[in-house]
Amino acid sequence: MSPATPSAEPATPKASWWRVFRGHQGRNLWYIGFFLPFLVGLVTFVYIPMVWSTYLSFFDARNTIQPTRFVGLDNYRYLLNDQMFRNSLGVFVVFALLIVPLTYVCSLGLALLLQGAKWGQAFFRSVFFLPTAVSYVIAAMVWRLSLFNGARFGMANSILRQLGGENINWLGGTTWWYWPVVISLRLWLQVGFYMILLIAGLNRIPQDTYEAAALDGATGWRTLRYITLPQLRTSTVAVMMLLLIGAFQAFDEFYNLFGSIGSYPPYARPPLVHMYLISLGGTQQDLGLGGAATVIITTIIVLFGLGQNWLLGRSERKERG
Amino acid sequence: MIGIMNLNRRHLLTAASGLAATATLAACGSNKGDLGGSTSATTGSTGSSGGAKPVLNQWYHEYGEPGVKEAVQKYAADYADASVKVTWNPGDYGKKLGSALLTKDAPDVFEVEQGGTLDMIQQGQIADLTDIVKPVESQFNPAVMKRFQFNGKYHSIPQVVDMQLLYYRKSVLEKAGVQPPKTFAELTAAANKVATGDMGGFFAGNDGGVGVLGTLFIWASGLDQFDEARTKATFTQQQFYDALTAYRDFSKTKGLLQSASKEWYDGSPIANGETAMQWGGLWSMPDIQKALGDDFGVLPFPAIGAKGRVAVPFGAFGACVNAKGKNVEAAKKFVSWLWIDQEDKQVEFADAFGTHIPSKTALVQKASKLKEGPGADAAKFVSENGFTNDIMWTGPLGDAFGAAVTNVIKKNADPAQEFKKVETLAAAELKRVKG
Numbered sequence: 207m208s209p210a211t212p213s214a215e216p217a218t219p220k221a222s223w224w225r226v227f228r229g230h231q232g233r234n235l236w237y238i239g240f241f242l243p244f245l246v247g248l249v250t251f252v253y254i255p256m257v258w259s260t261y262l263s264f265f266d267a268r269n270t271i272q273p274t275r276f277v278g279l280d281n282y283r284y285l286l287n288d289q290m291f292r293n294s295l296g297v298f299v300v301f302a303l304l305i306v307p308l309t310y311v312c313s314l315g316l317a318l319l320l321q322g323a324k325w326g327q328a329f330f331r332s333v334f335f336l337p338t339a340v341s342y343v344i345a346a347m348v349w350r351l352s353l354f355n356g357a358r359f360g361m362a363n364s365i366l367r368q369l370g371g372e373n374i375n376w377l378g379g380t381t382w383w384y385w386p387v388v389i390s391l392r393l394w395l396q397v398g399f400y401m402i403l404l405i406a407g408l409n410r411i412p413q414d415t416y417e418a419a420a421l422d423g424a425t426g427w428r429t430l431r432y433i434t435l436p437q438l439r440t441s442t443v444a445v446m447m448l449l450l451i452g453a454f455q456a457f458d459e460f461y462n463l464f465g466s467i468g469s470y471p472p473y474a475r476p477p478l479v480h481m482y483l484i485s486l487g488g489t490q491q492d493l494g495l496g497g498a499a500t501v502i503i504t505t506i507i508v509l510f511g512l513g514q515n516w517l518l519g520r521s522e523r524k525e526r527g
Numbered sequence: 528m529i530g531i532m533n534l535n536r537r538h539l540l541t542a543a544s545g546l547a548a549t550a551t552l553a554a555c556g557s558n559k560g561d562l563g564g565s566t567s568a569t570t571g572s573t574g575s576s577g578g579a580k581p582v583l584n585q586w587y588h589e590y591g592e593p594g595v596k597e598a599v600q601k602y603a604a605d606y607a608d609a610s611v612k613v614t615w616n617p618g619d620y621g622k623k624l625g626s627a628l629l630t631k632d633a634p635d636v637f638e639v640e641q642g643g644t645l646d647m648i649q650q651g652q653i654a655d656l657t658d659i660v661k662p663v664e665s666q667f668n669p670a671v672m673k674r675f676q677f678n679g680k681y682h683s684i685p686q687v688v689d690m691q692l693l694y695y696r697k698s699v700l701e702k703a704g705v706q707p708p709k710t711f712a713e714l715t716a717a718a719n720k721v722a723t724g725d726m727g728g729f730f731a732g733n734d735g736g737v738g739v740l741g742t743l744f745i746w747a748s749g750l751d752q753f754d755e756a757r758t759k760a761t762f763t764q765q766q767f768y769d770a771l772t773a774y775r776d777f778s779k780t781k782g783l784l785q786s787a788s789k790e791w792y793d794g795s796p797i798a799n800g801e802t803a804m805q806w807g808g809l810w811s812m813p814d815i816q817k818a819l820g821d822d823f824g825v826l827p828f829p830a831i832g833a834k835g836r837v838a839v840p841f842g843a844f845g846a847c848v849n850a851k852g853k854n855v856e857a858a859k860k861f862v863s864w865l866w867i868d869q870e871d872k873q874v875e876f877a878d879a880f881g882t883h884i885p886s887k888t889a890l891v892q893k894a895s896k897l898k899e900g901p902g903a904d905a906a907k908f909v910s911e912n913g914f915t916n917d918i919m920w921t922g923p924l925g926d927a928f929g930a931a932v933t934n935v936i937k938k939n940a941d942p943a944q945e946f947k948k949v950e951t952l953a954a955a956e957l958k959r960v961k962g
Contacts, residue, residue, distance in 0.1 A: 266962070269646035271629055275962065289948070290930060356733055356786030357801070375785045378735060380937045467792055469738035472930030483926050489621045489644050490922040 263497030271493060281498035290472060291499075294480040295506075301476060302453040304389050309449055310442070312393060313400035318430075320401070321408055331405070335398035345395055346462035350377065354387045377463060379473045384463075388474065391459050396452070400445050407441030408434070443518055447511070454507055457482070477503055581609045581857040586627075586637035588620030588844075592880035602865055602872050609857050611636075628652050628849070635852040636862055642675040642683030642845030645918050645960055653682045654850040659863045660684055666887050670913035671843050677918055683845030684866040685886035687877045690809045690841040690909050691739070693826040694794075696819065699726070699803040707824060711747070711773055711831040714804070718782030721803040727784025731806035732791040734933075735778050739791050739806060740828070741932045742840070744770040746914040749834035753957070757919050760953035768935075768942035770831040775936045797823070809905055812882050812896070825901040827908045839908045841915055843886060884909060924949075924956045 228235055258271070263281050265273035285291050316334055320327055337345075353361045356375035363373045376383050411434065419433050435442075457478040464474050470483055481503065485496030587599055596615050603611035614634065616623055621640070627633045628647070639647065647653045660681035664672050671685050695707055703721045708714035718728025732739050745752060748770040750762040777783055787796035794811030796802050798818035806828070807815075815823055827837040846866050848858040865872065870890060877883040878894035884906050891897050897906045916925070931949050934940040 266959075268960075269625065269628070269644075269650045269652060290927070355788070357788055358786075359788065360786075373786075375733075375735075377733065378785060378937070379933065380735075466732060466734060466738045466790065468925075469741070469929050470926070471734060471738070472933050484923045486622070487922045487926065489625065489640060490646060491625045492922070495923075 259493070259497035259500055261497075262493045263495075263501055265494050267492070267494035267497070269491045273494065277494070281494050282502065284495065285498055285502060288484075290475070291477070291480055293472070294475050294477045297474060297476050298454060298456070300385075301388070301456060302450060304385065305392055305453050306446065306449045308389065309393055309397055309400055310445060312397050313404050313445070316397065316401045317404040317408055318434075320405065331402070334401055337395050337397075338399045340395060342395065342458035343462050345391055346459045349387055349391045349459075350463050379471050384474050388459060388463065391463070392456075395459075396449075400449070403445055404438070404441055407438050411437040439522075447514060450510065450514070451507065454478075454503075454510070477506075581854040583609045583611045583636055583854060583858055583861055584614060584634040585611050585861075586614050586616055586620075586624060586634040588638065589615055589617040590880070594880045595876070598872075598876060598880070602869070602876075605872075606861055606864060608864075609854070609861055611861060633849050633852065635849050635854055635858040637847055637849070638686060638844045639683065639847050640842060640844055641915065641918070642681070642685065642843065643847050645677075645921075647847070648677060648682055649960075649962065651850050654848040654855055654859065655680055655682060656684060656848065656859065656862070657681045659859060659867065663867055666889065668884075668886055668888055668910055668913075670841065670909055670915075671886055674843075674915050674918070675845060683847045684862055685843045685845050686866055686873075687883035688841055688843045688886050688909055689883055690839050690905060690913070691806065692809060692839050692905055692908060693804060693828060694797050694807050694811075694815060695804040695824055695826065696797065696822060697824055698822050707826055708804075708829050709826075709837070710835065711770070711777075711829045714829045715773075715777045715780065715782055718777070718804060719780050722781045722784075726800060727787070727802040728782035729804040729806075730784040730787050730791065730796050730802040733786050735783065735785050735937065736774075736791070736806065737933045737936050738929065740774070741929050742914075742916060742920075743828050743838055744774065744831065744932070746838035746840075747828050747831045747835055749830075749832070749836050752917045752920055753953070757917070757957055757961075758954070759957070760950050763946045763950045766832050766834055768946070770835070771932065771935045771942050773831060775939070778936060794818070809882055809884070812901065812905070816901075821900075823901065825904050825908075827912045837908075837912050838914050839905075839912050841909045841913045919957055919960055921956050921960060924953055927952050 229237075262271065262273060264276060264278060266275040266277050266280075267273035320330055320334075323330065354376040355361075355363070356373070356378055357363070358367070358373055360373075360376070362376065366372070366374065374381075374383050376387050378384075415433055415437065416429065419429055424432060454476075455478060456476045460474060460476055460479050461470070461482075464471055468488060470479065470487075475483075477499075481496065481499035485492045485499060585599075585603060587596075590596070596613075600613050603613045624634075624637055624639070639653070643653045657680045660675075660683075664681070667685055668688060671688055675681055675683055675685060699721050700707060700717060703717070705717040705720050706713065708717050714729065720728075722728035730736075742752070745762040745767060748762075748766045750764060750767055752760065752762060754761050778785075784796075784802045787801045788799065789795040791806050792808050792811070794805075794807055794814040797805040797807070798815050812825075827839045830836050830838075846862045848855060848862060852858060866886075870887070873885055873887065874890050874893045877885040877890070878896055882896050882902065884897060885891055885894055888910065891906045894902075894906075896902045927949050931940075931942075931945040934945050935942045
């Protein structure tokens, strides 16, 4: 349609730019109509604050968003010299190393079990998914006040004593016992969600691949190792990435498990919690410091993502020869 | 500090959303205000009474006790020279106020813990109230006024005072043959003597007390946070380190109850008989009284070491005026009327709903709950032994301090080494906040 001969149909030059702009059947207008509201929201609520907080990070911006005192890289220097900030990155690494593989294995295990279940699939899928609907804050309260209360009537301690053990002060920080509390909490909350993602992935694997494998004599573990896992690669990559980002964003459960009035212990402190405490804790509003911390944390997440992409891409390239 | 308690308990619950929301709203809120020009507040004010009376917006955080909201609305309605609109702010009041003060929608009158932060003063967010407070300063609790003054100026009028203190079970201590402890050595001895399998000796939180007691070790060992000119930390001395190691030794005995059903800011542990002594808030006194009747007494935190002194931490909400508001003069008149002149209202506000201490010394006698018994003792402690964080005790500094205290008490770190870092940070922070 586009290469219309000019001699046959002399179009008025005025209308032509509009026609080009509209696109075929007004496609461009539709595109703009659908896309613009989203773009406006994105710019207003995501990009402007991002750029602004980067701008603020170079200023002494306490209780103001129009700072006047330029301090250069002082905020960054402060954070990078802050022992506790570096410790918090260590907490993230430990947390991620524990929660990411554990959630993946448990979610995959549940997904495979459900896949093989003869009855009650829908029921159990809902049951395992339900905790996802619970708020982190509420779950943290239940974990802190009733399940893992350090007093003798905490549920975990009651069971321990029944078994002849001693009371454990779970969250007290003198021991490492707080890790099982944090890990079990997040595992319980998120395992169902990732199970659903993996079930979706499993459903996409063609049934005849399994049939062919069965004809070749592959069963049980061998099917899992050579058929299911390789076919599930894209879902695995997505799930791992989401888990890692989720681990980096850990805030709610830590804050509500360990925080007290106006104080938070120095242990079990992931980056976001530390950043919150030193920039917005109490009544203060140090937006410059907060901005700098945001930039540093974002940089780390981006580097992690690029690294992971590169690693997975490399293994894929290797596989293809 | 019931205010602080409520705020923070809710704060725990709303932390997650608060974090995200503040960061975004702080940027966007003011952005909108600046670009949009007129705000809804201005349109509202012209509508009511032909512009004769100025309209003042007043903010409170949510007080937990029933009746407070109605009371402050009544106070506002009683004021003749302006029409005062009260906004009750459930949720994270501190963050909400902080964000609002960056915009043109900020309230004209609002309450702030400890009478305003250093940043609020330095950024010119709260108006100088020296001319109305100075003439009557001697009427107020001296410990509170010392804290409310900055560089010889007042930016706030104290509303009510809250505090923390030591509760003990009279009958339990008597039965064990121990006196209510005046020194830390007596406290550890008493706690260990009364502790049984069912009842702990002393409880100060499920973190072993390090969170809430931290700065008390400074004051109770006879030291202060900074020197007079606020140039350096002055507590990094042997007597403070000895206090920490004394508490560390205590925390390894059965006398210190490490875990209870609730936190220190709830009266339940002592009321339920989980512990013989508990560090708690004045706000818990009605609950404890209900459960134990006369069988309890109160004390300040005991003195630690040879140069030690007893101490109680206090907190006070103060009424502030928005320096960038439209009716600064009218707002100043209103806070002066409510928090300086209207003594009946001040007594009612402190006494009728919860248990707070009126900020004017003479009014303490008029508060029914503070006339006699433990209430009267508590009120006396604030005036005589009251301490609170210095205005330049910044968030990062408090955080680093808390971390060092935890490391010493829980991880057996060497205090001198731990606090060397805090000392360096304190000097840097003091320099930084002075600008």
